[in-house]
Amino acid sequence: MVLCGPSGCGKTTLLRHLKRELKPVGTCEGAIWYKGQAMDELTPQTAAEDIGMVFQNPEAQIVMDTVWHELAFSMENMGYSPTVMRSRLAEIAGLFGLEPLLYKPVHELSGGQKQLLNLASVLLLRPKLLLLDEPTSQLDPVAAREFIHMLHRLNEEMSMTVIISEHRLEEVFPIADRVLLMEEGSLKAEGTPSELVQRIGHEEQQKQLSYLPTASRLFLALSPPEERVAQQSIPLTVREGKRWLHGQLALLKNYGHESAVENIVTVTDSFRKEQETLLKCQEVTFRYQKEGPDILSKLTLNLYRNEVLTILGGNGAGKSTLLYLMAGLSKPQRGRITLAKGVTAGYLAQNPLLYFSQDTVKEELLHMARYAGLSEADSQREIAKLLDIFQLHEVYDSHPLDISGGQQQKVALAMVLLLTPDILLLDEPTKGLDPGAKERLASLLKLLREDGKSIVLVTHDVEFAAKYATRCAMLFDGGITAEGPPDVFFSANYFYTTVVNRIVRDWLPQALTIEDVT
Amino acid sequence: MSNGFRSVHPSVALLYYVGLLLFATLLFHPLFLLTELAAVLSLLLLQGQGRHLLRGLPFYLLMAGSVVLWNPLFSHRGSHILFYAFDQPITLEAILYGLMMMLVLLTIMFVFISYNFTMTTDKFMYLFGTVAPKSALLILMTIRFVPLFQRRLGQITLIQSSRGISVSSGKLRKRMSDGMTLLKVLLTWSLEEALQTADSMKARGYGIRKRSTYGIFKLDRRDIITLICLAGSGMLTLIFSMQGYGMVEIYPRLKTPVYTGGDAVMYGSFCMFLLIPVGLEIKEKWLWRSFERRDFPSVIPIKKGPHYMTSRSR
Numbered sequence: 001m002v003l004c005g006p007s008g009c010g011k012t013t014l015l016r017h018l019k020r021e022l023k024p025v026g027t028c029e030g031a032i033w034y035k036g037q038a039m040d041e042l043t044p045q046t047a048a049e050d051i052g053m054v055f056q057n058p059e060a061q062i063v064m065d066t067v068w069h070e071l072a073f074s075m076e077n078m079g080y081s082p083t084v085m086r087s088r089l090a091e092i093a094g095l096f097g098l099e100p101l102l103y104k105p106v107h108e109l110s111g112g113q114k115q116l117l118n119l120a121s122v123l124l125l126r127p128k129l130l131l132l133d134e135p136t137s138q139l140d141p142v143a144a145r146e147f148i149h150m151l152h153r154l155n156e157e158m159s160m161t162v163i164i165s166e167h168r169l170e171e172v173f174p175i176a177d178r179v180l181l182m183e184e185g186s187l188k189a190e191g192t193p194s195e196l197v198q199r200i201g202h203e204e205q206q207k208q209l210s211y212l213p214t215a216s217r218l219f220l221a222l223s224p225p226e227e228r229v230a231q232q233s234i235p236l237t238v239r240e241g242k243r244w245l246h247g248q249l250a251l252l253k254n255y256g257h258e259s260a261v262e263n264i265v266t267v268t269d270s271f272r273k274e275q276e277t278l279l280k281c282q283e284v285t286f287r288y289q290k291e292g293p294d295i296l297s298k299l300t301l302n303l304y305r306n307e308v309l310t311i312l313g314g315n316g317a318g319k320s321t322l323l324y325l326m327a328g329l330s331k332p333q334r335g336r337i338t339l340a341k342g343v344t345a346g347y348l349a350q351n352p353l354l355y356f357s358q359d360t361v362k363e364e365l366l367h368m369a370r371y372a373g374l375s376e377a378d379s380q381r382e383i384a385k386l387l388d389i390f391q392l393h394e395v396y397d398s399h400p401l402d403i404s405g406g407q408q409q410k411v412a413l414a415m416v417l418l419l420t421p422d423i424l425l426l427d428e429p430t431k432g433l434d435p436g437a438k439e440r441l442a443s444l445l446k447l448l449r450e451d452g453k454s455i456v457l458v459t460h461d462v463e464f465a466a467k468y469a470t471r472c473a474m475l476f477d478g479g480i481t482a483e484g485p486p487d488v489f490f491s492a493n494y495f496y497t498t499v500v501n502r503i504v505r506d507w508l509p510q511a512l513t514i515e516d517v518t
Numbered sequence: 519m520s521n522g523f524r525s526v527h528p529s530v531a532l533l534y535y536v537g538l539l540l541f542a543t544l545l546f547h548p549l550f551l552l553t554e555l556a557a558v559l560s561l562l563l564l565q566g567q568g569r570h571l572l573r574g575l576p577f578y579l580l581m582a583g584s585v586v587l588w589n590p591l592f593s594h595r596g597s598h599i600l601f602y603a604f605d606q607p608i609t610l611e612a613i614l615y616g617l618m619m620m621l622v623l624l625t626i627m628f629v630f631i632s633y634n635f636t637m638t639t640d641k642f643m644y645l646f647g648t649v650a651p652k653s654a655l656l657i658l659m660t661i662r663f664v665p666l667f668q669r670r671l672g673q674i675t676l677i678q679s680s681r682g683i684s685v686s687s688g689k690l691r692k693r694m695s696d697g698m699t700l701l702k703v704l705l706t707w708s709l710e711e712a713l714q715t716a717d718s719m720k721a722r723g724y725g726i727r728k729r730s731t732y733g734i735f736k737l738d739r740r741d742i743i744t745l746i747c748l749a750g751s752g753m754l755t756l757i758f759s760m761q762g763y764g765m766v767e768i769y770p771r772l773k774t775p776v777y778t779g780g781d782a783v784m785y786g787s788f789c790m791f792l793l794i795p796v797g798l799e800i801k802e803k804w805l806w807r808s809f810e811r812r813d814f815p816s817v818i819p820i821k822k823g824p825h826y827m828t829s830r831s832r
Contacts, residue, residue: 045723066640077724079728082732121722327680351673354674355681
């Protein structure tokens with residue numbers, strides 16, 4: 001069962017009500033029944049054993065410092081005997097492939113491994129019902145897919161009931177039995193994935209449309225309304241999408257008159273000559289420790305005025321490190337990073353909490369303005385302008401830790417912007433955002449770009465990069481292996497490309513987004 | 519990674535180290551102390567800690583050596599006055615006492631090096647957890663926080679320096695207040711996460727029942743035998759020591775030590791206590807040596823030297 005809906009619609013609250021130990025404080029009406037028994041009447045032991053829950057943040061859920069101890073923790077709580085613990089641990093470690101990690105300290109694991117550890121640790125109590133609160137929102141796509149596959153396996157092989165709330169529905173949607181769409185604390189729609197697609201397609205609501213998997217959205221965008229109702233099976237995956245499209249090629253707009261790839265390349269080349277270079281990385285080599293491996297080696301990259309450059313790459317490829325260096329937070333051992341004259345760079349880290357040190361948002365912004373050397377009147381004007389752009393008026397007087405994650409990010413971004421940088425360096429700005437918030441972020445970036453700023457984004461989000469970037473670069477093995485405008489960049493890739501491109505590439509190799517096709 | 523004495527059950531290792539410390543302080547006798555020092559030293563060398571030891575040696579010698587120097591200068595007890603320094607009588611007893619103290623100090627320091635190598639944190643916590651599960655849990659969670667906070671503080675320092683909050687520039691007063699700000703950021707962030715940790719603990723049934731402990735250590739036959747031998751020889755030594763054997767009287771007046779049969783038995787059991795782990799290490803070394811030497815009894819004989827293609831295979 002999949003729960004979806006925008007941030008703050010009550011998904012977490014609902015899940016927490018299903019887990020008795022974590023029931024939120026407040027007034028509560030109505031009743032929840034578990035196996036014909038009221039939730040409040042369960043013994044503490046069944047409540048803890050039968051219902052397991054995994055949360056959003058992989059790091060914060062971990063209690064112990066080594067993997068085996070973390071796994072044993074929940075069983076120790078239940079007071080199992082050592083023999084029971086040993087056999088269960090062996091079983092789960094085998095299922096999850098955790099044996100090589102068993103004696104490792106937890107902080108050496110990657111985010112995906114941590115989240116798998118959390119899941120394994122909950123499963124050791126053999127729950128009948130598994131609750132997951134946006135478990136993949138902090139993971140990169142590969143780790144997220146692995147996690148979802150594991151859930152699918154548990155559901156298939158052990159017939160475990162899984163309730164998951166998610167923003168990233170591309171993988172979860174096709175394997176779900178039931179999808180619930182929530183909005184503002186109430187159930188908006190419910191049904192099998194196909195039913196839900198049909199209903200949302202019928203109502204034509206743009207907001208809810210963004211929750212559907214791409215294949216379904218493509219289907220809704222292309223097929224004429226009268227045909228939608230007749231269609232029994234709605235494509236949910238790339239394979240189904242491709243199969244459906246095969247019979248409907250006439251629907252594709254540009255099919256038949258393809259734009260030549262070479263044209264685009266020459267256009268971008270001339271574009272580049274006109275634009276001035278803001279930042280130059282020349283053969284940059286960097287490592288963290290003397291004996292450590294090279295994170296970046298002989299990397300060369302230029303950034304031009306007025307562009308959105310996305311840097312893609314696998315986990316640990318050194319994307320964040322590159323941003324660090326560009327921001328001047330550390331120096332490369334070899335090579336040079338030069339900013340054009342009078343150009344400054346502002347850096348926004350993944351975790352906005354790092355930026356906050358004052359008691360209210362207002363003080364944060366004022367402090368930053370003082371540091372930027374703005375006069376009293378100037379800073380008032382600048383702050384007012386930023387508050388308008390970011391719609392932060394209602395949180396202006398609250399504590400930065402009391403506001404939502406998306407708002408925290410905006411405040412941090414506003415703080416960076418007070419320094420009036422010409423280059424903005426953003427580290428994974430789309431992580432954990434729901435589709436609506438992503439679109440708002442994109443329009444924000446567009447606004448900033450029109451303001452004459454260049455933006456460098458580091459991201460895992462291929463769809464986002466394809467839609468909003470002007471140039472993409474692939475970081476691999478310490479260097480830039482490929483770069484180009486999104487259509488050229490992605491159509492050259494086979495696997496690392498958008499879902500739409502994977503569906504339509506046989507007919508329209510350049511199309512990346514739904515807008516490109518219709 | 520763990521072989522020889524390192525592979526024994528934590529309780530055995532703990533018993534050994536407690537015994538070593540006890541005897542180092544209890545048996546005030548040059549022969550016993552020297553033997554213990556030699557045993558610990560050989561254990562350290564066998565465990566491959568020679569380099570580690572060498573690095574810290576100047577410090578240890580300085581610490582222990584200073585006692586030899588200071589003791590006669592400050593203590594004037596004893597009846598054999600050798601000479602006067604700065605109008606202070608220097609006695610033979612005081613010098614000997616200082617030397618003995620040096621031996622004790624060196625032994626204790628070496629015991630701790632070996633202890634740190636053998637008894638890792640998880641072993642200690644396992645033992646501690648069986649005695650006091652709740653405090654052990656608390657300590658373990660705290661231990662995890664130390665490196666975690668260090669890493670977080672590093673990140674915070676880096677980011678906050680981009681908004682002018684830094685401890686490495688400006689006036690002392692500003693630096694101090696900035697340092698506090700950095701700590702405040704760390705604290706708020708960590709508390710925020712601690713709430714989620716608490717949720718996760720509660721969700722996994724923390725506190726609804728008496729906790730049991732999962733141990734990764736098994737007490738096998740070898741461990742039991744070692745434990746019995748250590749305990750037996752240790753007890754014997756202890757009993758003799760309480761009877762007054764194995765003691766040299768230095769103050770108030772140096773007496774020539776008299777060796778009796780009792781002393782010999784005590785020394786024997788003491789040596790046995792000391793050398794059991796050394797024996798384990800040597801056995802392990804021998805085992806691997808012979809293991810590597812042994813020819814593989816497989817069908818195809820392994821040829822030594824370079825391989826040439828024979829006429830048949832050609």
